[in-house]
Amino acid sequence: MVEWVLSGFGDEIDEDPRIQLAVLRALGASHVEVRSAWGVNVADFDAELTTRLAALLATHDMAVSAVASPIGKSGVYDDPDAELARLRAVITLAQRLRSRYVRIFSFYRPPGIDVAATRDTVLRRLRAFADLAERERVVLVHENEKDIYGDVPARVLDLVESVGSPALRVAWDNANFVQVGVRPFTDGYAMLRPHLEYLQVKDALFDGGAVVPAGEGDGELPQTVAALRADGWSGYASLEPHLADPADPARTGPAGFGRAARAFAALTAAAGVTLR
Template sequence: MGHASWTLSGFGDEIDPDPSVQIAVLQALGASNLEVRSAWGVNVADFDDAQAQELARLLRERAMTVSAVASPIGKVSSDTPIDDELTRLRRVISHAHALETTYIRIFSFYPPAGHSADSARDDVLARLRALATLAEREGVVLLHENEKGIYGDTPQRVLDLVESVGSSALRLAWDNANFVQVGVIPYTDGWELLSSYVDYLQVKDARAADGVVVPAGHGDGQLRETMIALRDSGYRGYASLEPHLASAHELGGYSGPVAFGEAARAFRALADELGVTLS
């Protein structure tokens, strides 16, 4: 059996809007990192510079680092003017620099109403290429999340976009639960295709029967198989808890400290069993 050491992080805004509480709970669960999606009820894309600086100060004070900025970039229709998303990405990149992280989570656009994913392909690729070019210039890496309903929600289309854009600044965040929710058997259908592009694990599991999100290892997300493959490939990256257990809404989910703790313990039990150290 292999042995590996991964860095534990989590979506702090699923714990509480107050970043001080986010940090305290994550540290109590043994996490050294925070994934920043929102703080004080404000999405990271809407932070002003003072908010980014204040969050950076809080983190430094508590010796906590940022694994990634979880931005909403690309969670819009593919006919949205590209300049709008580039403007938002510039702002997010400046916050990422302030928070001293190089990873920014993004999405690959929704096809316009009444249009198929395939018909939106050219628009999606042009937009992702422009975003990746900006990221290359700014020294950050965009992590595409396979979110339900966007262009890149199946392994084949995720592979298409990452190969077609062909940028070292566009890599993948792997989310088992989101694959389950679009009818994909995650490890079986997607791992071999995509593993060489995966830089980041989002820890989420779901049941195939009803798409309901459940603690790690309790669903049909093949999380165990995925973790074994990551371990055996020598993965040394982040594992970020995104439990979504209490309620989920369009731009994020919420668990609260208790459910978040349950999710963390379920994941740690699985990691212990597989010889993966989380810190």
């Protein structure tokens, strides 16, 4: 039996973590990916909020799969010391919440600047991130966000292999690849599979880039899930639906989150994967 651990971005459900955890538990998830709670981003948490969230997690018997930080979702030429300090604070939060993983990005470039011109700066800054992560015994998982340095498979591979740290791995996002014109499985899976540590679950359409439930778009989710299962991969699969709730367009909401969870459960069941 192949088992993956189901998680999800709780703040897409509601800003109140009590509702986040209750819905995730009802959907069969044992973990939450923490990006914000009570409307506060993880990069801005203080000791009081951290203690409150840790207590709620214990009450609901839930664990944290990753801290979904915004680190690196910033300008490549912004103050590197300030961003490193923010990462240090997020790592402290991850340790307090007993999470091994922290999500990061690889920086936006100014208008008119060619992506190749930013490479050395990106690698230098990510090397500093990785050095800190190694010392603190956490793993940074890089998400292939649209318009950052690592938004296409070749550049994701470049940054992970060039930094060359066990503390820098890949958070794979099929929808984000689609939104930059990449066929995720066809164009990137074989290349990035050796570095793939964490799965963020959403799908998207090439036509217009709209995000849809897993398996309903052009993100080659069935092929990806089947290949991971065949490879013997086991790890966290974190739902990040991005399905706008008509009542609150900034969130997916409980009903939309349930729809996304059921779509992914159908894909994994067809591939012979059990979610827990």
